[in-house]
Amino acid sequence: MTAEPNQMESVLLENRHFEPPSEFAKNALIGDSDQYRKLYERSIKEPEAFWAEAAEELHWFKKWDSVLDESEAPVYKWFSGARTNLCYNCVDRHLEGPDRNKAAIIWEGEPGDSRVLTYQDLHREVCKFANGLKEIGIKKGDRVALYLPMIPELVLAVLACARIGAVHTVIFAGFSADSIRDRVNDCAAKCVITSDGGWRRGKVLGLKNIVDEAVEGVASVTDVVIVKRGQGDPLPCHLKEGRDRWYHDLVQDQSVDCPCEEMEAEDLLFLLYTSGTTGKPKGIVHTTAGYMLFTYLTTKYIFDYKPEDVYWCTADVGWITGHSYIVYGPMANAATQIIYEGAPNYPNNGRFWEIVEKYRVSIFYTAPTAIRAFMKWGDEWLEAHDLSSLRLLGTVGEPINPEAWIWYHKVVGGERCPIVDTWWQTETGGHMLTPVPGATATKPGCATLPFLGIEPAVLSEEGEEVDAGILAIKKPWPGMLRGIYGDNQRFKDTYWCKWGGKYYFPGDGARIDQDGYYWILGRVDDVVNVSGHRIGTAELESVFVEHPDVAESAVVGVPHEIKGQGLFAFVTVIEGRDYDEKLRAELVTMIDKGIGKFARPEHILFSSDLPKTRSGKIMRRLLRDIAEGKELGNTTTLADPDVVRHLRKQFEENTK
Numbered sequence: 276m277t278a279e280p281n282q283m284e285s286v287l288l289e290n291r292h293f294e295p296p297s298e299f300a301k302n303a304l305i306g307d308s309d310q311y312r313k314l315y316e317r318s319i320k321e322p323e324a325f326w327a328e329a330a331e332e333l334h335w336f337k338k339w340d341s342v343l344d345e346s347e348a349p350v351y352k353w354f355s356g357a358r359t360n361l362c363y364n365c366v367d368r369h370l371e372g373p374d375r376n377k378a379a380i381i382w383e384g385e386p387g388d389s390r391v392l393t394y395q396d397l398h399r400e401v402c403k404f405a406n407g408l409k410e411i412g413i414k415k416g417d418r419v420a421l422y423l424p425m426i427p428e429l430v431l432a433v434l435a436c437a438r439i440g441a442v443h444t445v446i447f448a449g450f451s452a453d454s455i456r457d458r459v460n461d462c463a464a465k466c467v468i469t470s471d472g473g474w475r476r477g478k479v480l481g482l483k484n485i486v487d488e489a490v491e492g493v494a495s496v497t498d499v500v501i502v503k504r505g506q507g508d509p510l511p512c513h514l515k516e517g518r519d520r521w522y523h524d525l526v527q528d529q530s531v532d533c534p535c536e537e538m539e540a541e542d543l544l545f546l547l548y549t550s551g552t553t554g555k556p557k558g559i560v561h562t563t564a565g566y567m568l569f570t571y572l573t574t575k576y577i578f579d580y581k582p583e584d585v586y587w588c589t590a591d592v593g594w595i596t597g598h599s600y601i602v603y604g605p606m607a608n609a610a611t612q613i614i615y616e617g618a619p620n621y622p623n624n625g626r627f628w629e630i631v632e633k634y635r636v637s638i639f640y641t642a643p644t645a646i647r648a649f650m651k652w653g654d655e656w657l658e659a660h661d662l663s664s665l666r667l668l669g670t671v672g673e674p675i676n677p678e679a680w681i682w683y684h685k686v687v688g689g690e691r692c693p694i695v696d697t698w699w700q701t702e703t704g705g706h707m708l709t710p711v712p713g714a715t716a717t718k719p720g721c722a723t724l725p726f727l728g729i730e731p732a733v734l735s736e737e738g739e740e741v742d743a744g745i746l747a748i749k750k751p752w753p754g755m756l757r758g759i760y761g762d763n764q765r766f767k768d769t770y771w772c773k774w775g776g777k778y779y780f781p782g783d784g785a786r787i788d789q790d791g792y793y794w795i796l797g798r799v800d801d802v803v804n805v806s807g808h809r810i811g812t813a814e815l816e817s818v819f820v821e822h823p824d825v826a827e828s829a830v831v832g833v834p835h836e837i838k839g840q841g842l843f844a845f846v847t848v849i850e851g852r853d854y855d856e857k858l859r860a861e862l863v864t865m866i867d868k869g870i871g872k873f874a875r876p877e878h879i880l881f882s883s884d885l886p887k888t889r890s891g892k893i894m895r896r897l898l899r900d901i902a903e904g905k906e907l908g909n910t911t912t913l914a915d916p917d918v919v920r921h922l923r924k925q926f927e928e929n930t931k
């Protein structure tokens with residue numbers, strides 16, 4: 276296995292531990308480790324009874340006939356026979372009681388504009404949006420692509436799709452036109468919802484023009500809806516006759532009443548594209564009832580959610596964290612949450628702390644990469660603000676190094692807030708390994724113990740239980756993916772390929788310590804985690820080889836101080852062609868265009884050849900050693916050992 280060595284070394288030396296603060300535990304939903312253990316044992320011994328009981332807290336048009344149906348494993352079915360609707364549970368369910376006029380979304384735009392939407396407001400706006408979508412012919416099962424900045428309409432659009440049973444696929448607004456087109460084509464989306472633009476670091480980024488380029492000539496897209504982001508004039512947008520219309524025109528005269536579609540438990544809820552080991556992103560399939568229950572319950576227990584909390588997850592709705600822990604989980608719990616549009620360092624490095632102070636945020640959930648950036652910017656940005664409202668901190672998306680964890684604990688949490696380091700994936704739908712904040716003693720850099728109903732193991736390739744090896748999940752859970760859209764074989768090959776197809780293979784390395792705690796050691800496949808964004812190295816490689824001068828390329832992940840991992844590209848050029856700064860610039864532009872700026876490599880190293888085994892397989896392990904400037908591992912299996920010596924020399928010359 277090839278877990279990130281840096282992370283492994285630092286977490287192997289880590290032995291500090293922190294009990295849940297007693298003040299916190301006193302009022303927590305799960306307030307001690309015995310209570311967690313009892314609940315956990317029950318959830319494993321009687322999973323169906325456990326999940327059925329939890330499901331009673333939600334609204335069902337019709338209850339289930341069975342909790343878990345394994346007859347078509349690994350496509351597990353949860354709550355077969357039941358009918359429900361996510362939007363109903365996230366909005367309508369809260370209109371009967373005291374939550375009706377509670378703020379659902381407190382939104383702040385980057386320039387400082389703001390909006391508050393109560394659950395009642397949300398209901399009205401979502402119904403109008405849903406009726407608008409119906410008017411343009413969107414029906415249950417149709418795919419709708421969303422390419423929007425972090426504005427309230429993004430959440431409204433997600434909920435409107437769920438309300439009428441349309442399948443949303445949110446595309447992070449940093450993706451390029453080519454990436455949008457691939458996704459829209461893969462799922463044959465009928466409609467794209469975008470905006471004229473959005474704010475990022477003091478500038479307005481146009482989005483509609485990117486969508487225009489993406490959907491040009493794409494036959495499935497019959498409608499494009501454009502949200503006007505600001506109050507003033509919109510950014511200049513070209514409206515294509517018969518295809519494009521403004522959101523405000525579409526919703527203006529719609530009825531505020533739109534009944535929820537009664538969805539079958541396993542009806543598609545959304546597709547979310549994520550990176551894997553090939554150049555083609557996978558459309559991860561999530562369905563209705565199981566995902567709803569899993570995001571609801573994890574939000575409740577892992578954020579120890581209380582009605583008076585002000586919750587803030589800084590993720591973008593374009594990633595799974597935003598789906599599960601901005602939209603569905605918190606809203607199913609009737610949470611009040613902050614949504615912020617822009618960058619953490621605009622207009623200065625204290626923006627996040629200004630927001631925490633202004634709205635008295637009590638639960639704060641962010642990514643290690645952000646924490647490392649805050650650390651670097653200096654404590655003075657935090658000291659200038661009152662952060663005493665915070666009671667719980669969380670991290671997600673990548674391993675957190677113990678140093679960043681300790682800083683988060685001390686400087687952000689004032690040593691009084693538990694930290695939940697939540698390990699999970701696009702595919703798992705919600706938290707899998709995580710402390711329960713009032714119950715689990717934490718260790719810096721450790722995702723600790725399984726969530727209720729989750730049975731993990733650390734296995735060897737052969738399936739034996741080992742202390743350090745590959746993470747496996749032994750039992751199905753309600754939030755699990757149900758497939759890869761349109762590619763059942765890839766679903767089976769990717770996730771159920773090891774251990775005789777019995778267990779789910781997430782692609783992470785892990786170790787288990789003497790207390791039974793799980794430490795995530797990073798990916799064991801060719802997926803790299805840059806600032807918490809999952810990028811398949813094969814995606815970059817397939818972009819590079821489209822350049823006429825490029826013969827071959829191999830991209831590896833290397834440790835990066837802020838981003839966690841950075842991308843290091845080795846590129847070989849066709850014999851006789853030049854490699855110079857011009858080629859380097861062209862390759863960077865191709866990545867911007869083929870994937871998006873966030874996938875730019877840190878380094879591109881040109882070489883005449885790549886190290887290969889005698890059977891022609893590129894030895895990525897050696898490339899990683901070179902890219903990290905490390906001693907080279909075993910080179911005896913190489914077809915031509917001179918290649919690595921040459922590469923090493925080039926690396927040294929280029930990175931001096």
Ligand code: WTA
Binds near residue numbers: 594
């Ligand atoms: C990594 C993000 C260590 C892991 C929710 C996983 C983590 C991938 C953690 C999924 C964590 C996520 N500690 N590693 N707490 N959380 N990861 O699909 O490698 O964008 O497989 O989902 O991120 O990334 P994805």
